[in-house]
Amino acid sequence: MIQLAHGVGGGRTDLPIPEYVFFYGAAFVLVVSFVALAASWSQPKLQEPTFRPLPRPLSAVLLSTPVQVLCGAVGVFLLGLVVWSGLTGAQASSANFAPTFVYVIFWLGLVPVSLVFGDVFRAFNPWRAVGRAVSWVARTAARGPLPAPLAYPERMGHWPAAAGIFAFAALELVASNGDQPETVAVAVLVYSAATWVAMALYGVEEWCDRGEAFGVYFNLFARISPFTRRDDQLGLRRPLSGLAGLAPMPGTVALLAVMIGSITFDGASEAPVWTNVSPDIASFFGDLGLSPERALEAAFMVGLLLAIGLVLALYELGVAGARSMGGTLSTNRLANAFVHSLVPIALAYAAAHYMTLLLFQGQAISYLASNPLGEEGTDLFGTASSAINYGVIGATATWYWQVAFVVLGHVAALILSHDRALVVYESPEVSAEAQSRLAVRSQYWMLVVMVLFTTLALLLLSQANT
């Protein structure tokens, strides 16, 4: 996270993984891939949703109105705290609550929470909570149902979410003042205003499902979790099966490309491949008349777009390859059919790249919560003078965890992709044998793409800060 290097997360930087860890990791990925091919099952296992309800009282309590109101209130309180501390607190990113809370606790911390416990963010989503509260007040005042919202345009799909995540990544990785408390607060205000306007137009739940960038983002990871909700009941499902139930729409592929591409750029921007060329790109923009700061931002924007483009191109390559194996499905249908298998890849990238930032800078929230504005003498919970313990994980353990995340993401992607292939080629006109052959052969290409993604992830880990 280079732009934040001097503020949020400036304490410890990961050491690059050594060559032997890289090569063992890469070899292991190949071995696992071939074992996966050999183990390929012929009946889909994840495509039909499974649901085992949890005990009723648990669901009744967790989904009760008071708990929902309480969770929403916590979310709104934290949103307000971020804006208030960002606008009125010390303008040093390391001393102010806002940057660390937004970039580390919220953005990184909710990823493992979603992965394990499911779509927890939906309950705490401050934008949804305010939207529901306002609509309740309006309904009560009008003493009747409100006019129906506009229909959500099908063609808009996940595009607003993709744009939102892209804007967030640009703020974090491109904007030179993206870690400034005031910038963070203003960005939160702008995003909140846009979200509430969209909710007013298209309905609160509808916008949360498709347009609200963070709701959509955490929901994707939550689909890996075994915990889910069906109507008024919490329950268990097969891990990963929630992803198979993801309904792809226009913009879903772009959303995943933004998610993986932005982390790719964050990793590459510390590596020689980028640090050697970025001054040249920046001087090109400087020659066009931009100030040095703006020219550097322009160069980083180019880098971010290139990384997203690279991810998109890799995925399209796999789809085109699968298409060339035969069958009657269009490239677009195939791209949508397999896009859910990119979610574990995105998760692996995030986990490998940001694990230590969350582990270390996450500890900072202890002293920042006691002194959110960064003022002399404030100590709300008596933790204002606590410090980050950088000894919680050593470099060697970090390397092994990073590689383990990458390999696990790879395996999950292969499972999802193979399972989908078994149903996507179903057609009444083709014999079952021909279908199964197509399904297996289409997966060779997907496998190549997954191996490329995984190798890229390992490469980024081995190139960091060299």
Next chain:
Amino acid sequence: MSRTARFVFIGVAVAIAAVAVVLLRPESEDETADDPSSQQQETTAAEKEPAGASNSEPTATAEAAPEPPPVEIGVRNYKVVGGAKRIEVEKGDTVRLLIRSDVEDEIHVHGYDLYGNPAPGKPARFKFEAKLEGEYEIEGHQAADQGLDPVIARLVVTPG
């Protein structure tokens, strides 16, 4: 999928695993000799010596087992002389830093959270054990206040 195909895939997996083990094991042993990181350590050590020689302190001769001389960093007008260096050590090594500055400053070793206050003619000294692995920035806080790049060196602690 046919049984043969399954066996072929398992065979390929085993072959890759075998090749990886065979290829990687001797390589990693050979590489300890000319591993880039150990080379860098050698150059860092080489850099240290002339710096220590020019700064021959009487304490060095008085001690029975002379410690390696401290890594010297010069700061002139809030800017580090010769650019920010990487100081590479192994976990458990003793790190000694000597920071000269022509202005009053506050030097912060991140991660270890150590502070020193050099002033003209009064260098800041650090001596600590490299207990935490990872890469840590050493910053001059005055430079940060002036809007300059505050990093005067990077401390890189590799597993021992």
